[in-house]
Amino acid sequence: xxxxxxxxxxxxxxxxxxxxxxxxxxxxxxxxxxxxxxxxxxxxxxxxxxxxxxxxxxxxxxxxxxxxxxxxxxxxxxxxxxxxxxxxxxxxxxxxxxxxxxxxxxxxxxxxxxxxxxxxxxxxxxxxxxxxxxxxxxxxxxxxxxxxxxxxxxxxxxxxxxxxxxxxxxxxxxxxxxxxxxxxxxxxxxxxxxxxxxxxxxxxxxxxxxxxxxxxxxxxxxxxxxxxxxxxxxxxxxxxxxxxxxxxxxxxxxxxxxxxxxxxxxxxxxxxxxxxxxxxxxxxxxxxxxxxxxxxxxxxxxxxxxxxxxxxxxxxxxxxxxxxxxxxxxxxxxxxxxxxxxxxxxxxxxxxxxxxxxxxxxxxxxxxxxxxxxxxxxxxxxxxxxxxxxxxxxxxxxxxxxxxxxxxxxxxxxxxxxxxxxxxxxxxxxxxxxxxxxxxxxxxxxxxxxxxxxxxxxxxxxxxxxxxxxxxxxxxxxxx
Numbered sequence: 166x167x168x169x170x171x172x173x174x175x176x177x178x179x180x181x182x183x184x185x186x187x188x189x190x191x192x193x194x195x196x197x198x199x200x201x202x203x204x205x206x207x208x209x210x211x212x213x214x215x216x217x218x219x220x221x222x223x224x225x226x227x228x229x230x231x232x233x234x235x236x237x238x239x240x241x242x243x244x245x246x247x248x249x250x251x252x253x254x255x256x257x258x259x260x261x262x263x264x265x266x267x268x269x270x271x272x273x274x275x276x277x278x279x280x281x282x283x284x285x286x287x288x289x290x291x292x293x294x295x296x297x298x299x300x301x302x303x304x305x306x307x308x309x310x311x312x313x314x315x316x317x318x319x320x321x322x323x324x325x326x327x328x329x330x331x332x333x334x335x336x337x338x339x340x341x342x343x344x345x346x347x348x349x350x351x352x353x354x355x356x357x358x359x360x361x362x363x364x365x366x367x368x369x370x371x372x373x374x375x376x377x378x379x380x381x382x383x384x385x386x387x388x389x390x391x392x393x394x395x396x397x398x399x400x401x402x403x404x405x406x407x408x409x410x411x412x413x414x415x416x417x418x419x420x421x422x423x424x425x426x427x428x429x430x431x432x433x434x435x436x437x438x439x440x441x442x443x444x445x446x447x448x449x450x451x452x453x454x455x456x457x458x459x460x461x462x463x464x465x466x467x468x469x470x471x472x473x474x475x476x477x478x479x480x481x482x483x484x485x486x487x488x489x490x491x492x493x494x495x496x497x498x499x500x501x502x503x504x505x506x507x508x509x510x511x512x513x514x515x516x517x518x519x520x521x522x523x524x525x526x527x528x529x530x531x532x533x534x535x536x537x538x539x540x541x542x543x544x545x546x547x548x549x550x551x552x553x554x555x556x557x558x559x560x561x562x563x564x565x566x567x568x569x570x571x572x573x574x575x576x577x578x579x580x581x582x583x584x585x586x587x588x589x590x591x592x593x594x595x596x597x598x599x600x601x602x603x604x605x606x607x608x609x610x611x612x613x614x615x616x617x618x619x620x621x622x623x624x625x626x627x628x629x630x631x632x633x634x635x636x637x638x639x640x641x642x643x644x645x
Contacts, residue, residue: 176341178344193460196362203365205524210440242478244262263397268405272405272407272410278326302445317375324379330383344471346385421562426565432592436448436451439585454536462540465500476552489612492552497626535589538593539589542596553604564600
C-alpha cells in the first residue's frame with residue numbers, strides 16, 4: 166500500500182510540481198526572515214527589486230516558451246504536420262512524429278541562443294536606472310550592490326537558456342521527472358543561500374549563489390533532455406532553422422508575448438515605478454508584499470499548469486469532453502490553493518514578521534485583502550486563457566494592450582494621492598474591463614460548455630471561501 170502510494174506520488178506530475186514549489190517555498194519561508202533580520206532596509210529594498218527584475222524573464226521570453234512547449238507536445242502526440250492542426254477529421258495515431266520533431270527541435274535551439282543574448286541586453290537596459298536610483302539613495306557600500314546587480318543579471322541569462330531544454334522536457338510530458346530534479350536543486354540552492362545570509366555575507370555573495378545554481382540548472386536540463394525518449398533528442402539536428410516551423414510558432418508567440426508584457430510585465434513593473442517615488446522603508450514593504458502574493462499565485466498553479474501537456478494532447482485528439490472535465494477540476498484545485506495561501510498571509514503575515522523581528526512590514530491588511538480578490542480573478546482568467554490557447558489561437562493580446570494602458574493610466578492618476586493603493590486598484594479595474602470575463606467566455610465556448618455550469622464546477626467554492634473568511638478579517642479590522 167505504502168509502496169503503491171509512493172510510486173503514485175513519484176510519477177504524479179501534480180504531486181511533483183507541488184513538491185518543486187514546496188521546496189522553493191522553503192527557501193522563501195526560511196530565507197525571507199533571515200534577509201529581513203540580517204540586512205538593513207536599504208539592502209532589503211535592493212534585494213527585492215532584484216527579485217522583481219528576475220520576474221521579467223517571463224516577460225522578455227516573448228511567449229516562446231509556452232508556444233514551443235505546445236508544438237513539442239503536438240508532435241509528441243502524433244501530429245502529422247503543422248497544417249493538420251485543428252482539423253478534427255484528421256486523427257493522430259498518438260505516436261511521436263520524429264520527422265516533425267526534428268524540424269521543431271533545431272528551430273527551438275537556434276531561436277533560444279539568439280534570444281538569450283537579446284534578453285540579457287533588454288533586462289540590463291530596462292533595470293539599470295531603477296537600480297542606480299535605489300543605490301544612490303542607499304547608505305550601503307555601493308560597490309557591493311553593483312557587484313550583486315551584475316552577478317544577478319548574468320544569472321538571469323542562464324535561467325533563460327535553461328528554459329530551452331525545459332520546453333522540450335515539459336512538451337514531451339516529463340513533468341514529474343523535471344520536478345523531481347527541481348526539488349533537489351531548490352533544496353540545495355535554499356541551503357546555500359541560507360548559509361550565506363546566516364554567516365553575514367553581503368548581497369554580492371547571495372547573487373553569486375543565484376548565478377551558480379542557474380548554471381547548475383542549465384547542466385541539469387541539458388542532461389535530462391538527452392536522456393528522455395530513449396535518447397532520441399541526441400540524434401536530432403541540434404541547430405537547423407526551419408522557417409515554416411518558426412512562422413507557424415511566431416503568430417501565437419508574439420501575441421503571447423504582448424499578453425505577458427501587458428499583464429505580468431505591468432504588474433511587476435509597479436515595483437520599478439514605486440522605486441522612483443518611495444522611500445526605502447515603503448519600497449521594502451511593498452516589494453516584500455508583492456513578492457509574497459506572487460509566490461502564493463505561483464504555488465497555486467501546480468494543480469493546473471502540471472496538466473498543460475495533457476490539455477494540449479486532449480485538444481489535438483479532439484477529446485473536448487475530457488478536456489472540459491479535467492480543466493474544471495484543475496482550476497478549482499488551483500484557486501483553492503491560492504485562497505488558502507492568501508488567507509494565511511492576510512491573517513498571520515504581520516504576526517509572523519513581528520515574531521521574527523523583521524526590519525520591515527507588510528502593506529496594510531485592507532489593501533492585502535483587496536489584492537487577494539484582484540489576483541483571484543486574474544488567476545481564474547489566466548487559466549482560462551491557457552485552456553483556449555491549446556487551440557493555438559491567441560486573441561488575448563488585443564485586450565491585454567487595452568488593459569495594460571488602462572492599468573498604467575490609472576496608476577498615473579492615483580499614485581500621487583493614494584500611494585500603494587493605486588497599484589491594486591489599477592490592476593483590478595483594468596482587468597475587470599475585459600480580461601476577467603472575456604477570457605472565461607472564450608475558453609468555455611471552446612470547450613462547448615454551459616458558462617454557469619462550468620463556473621459552478623470550477624471557481625464557485627474557492628470564491629465563496631475567500632469572500633466569507635476575508636469578510637471576517639475586515640470586521641475585525643474595523644472592530645465590528
